[in-house]
Amino acid sequence: MARRTTLRPAHPLRALAGAVAVAALLTAGPPASAQVPPTASEAQAYRGLHAAAFQGDTAAAKRLLAAAGDTAPALLQARDARGRTPLHVAAFARQRDVIRVLAQAGASLDPLDNDRYDAVTIAAVADDEDTLRLLLSLGASARQVTSRYDGTALIAAAHLGHEGVVRQLIAAGAPLDHVNNLHWTALIESIVLGDGGPRHQATLQALLQAGASQALTDRQGNTPLQLARQRGYTAMVQMLEQAAARR
Incomplete structure (x- = not known):
């Protein structure tokens, strides 16, 4: 999906991983490139139902x-x-009342735009828990494969460290171990495209508590534990080791 965060490699191994990740930041991220919200000029040009939706x-x-x-x-x-x-x-505009009106009128809740994003992934990337909660309550799917990288809303949220969104998606049945076409799961993205800080630690913990697999590897055969060790993410290493010991 799209770019979501800045990688900060701390040693040569991480520098190499960072170079790979920068090329892959188009996998599940915020609207920096692939996921594009309406621009001001687009919004101004909207008429009819699109205008009403944007304006709420x-x-x-x-x-x-x-x-x-x-x-x-x-x-x-x-x-x-x-x-x-x-x-x-x-x-995109966080117009939840309009979303309710559209749903009541029979709007499909799961269409993909030209970049293959759905409303659930849009809300997930924006860390918009209220809109996500509404969409899921109305019947939107947390299971869709989205973006040109064949990711999911869960992978997008894990990349960004959106713990609350991750927990909502897990509860809604999002596929925990979906592998995108970069060969990364949500668990792996929370490590390789995160910063190792509190938000990504909490995200990793949510995935581990839900039973996300530690056995699935990246394309080079690295496990999540190995990836965390390579990056010097001590807290994540401890979390992964403890979760493995409990199984």
Whole structure:
């Protein structure tokens, strides 16, 4: 997915890993490149349901959908130039009341935009726990494969150290051990694309508590424990060792 954090290698082994990771930061990250929120000019150009979604105008959204009658599904499925539906736009803009209106009108909660992002992953990357909670309560899936890197919302959130989002996604049945096309799981990304600090430690702990596999390796055959040791992430090493001892 997209870039999400700055790698800070501390020794030669980490420098090498960092070089690999920089090329791979397009795997599950924030809207720095692949996941792109509407720009100011795009938002200004929006009309109809896209405009209502971005502005959080529930009255306008209801009026447009009522006036559309039998053609309302076409409005709900309409796409902007980047393939964003009104639901995508509302998720980016954190317009939860509009999301409810769209869902009640029959909007699909799981469409992918042109970059293969869904509303769940948009909320996950933004660390927007309230919007994520709403989407999941409405029936959106936490299991979708998203982005050009065949990742998941869980991998995206683990990369960023969004512990609360990670816990929500786990509870919603997100695949714990999905392997993206960089050969990384959420557990591995919390190590190799994190900074080893408290947020990523908490994320790692959430994944370990949920039973995420420590046996799955990166493409070079490194286990999560080996990856944490290479980076000098002492706290993560201890967490991984303790979790392995309990199994």
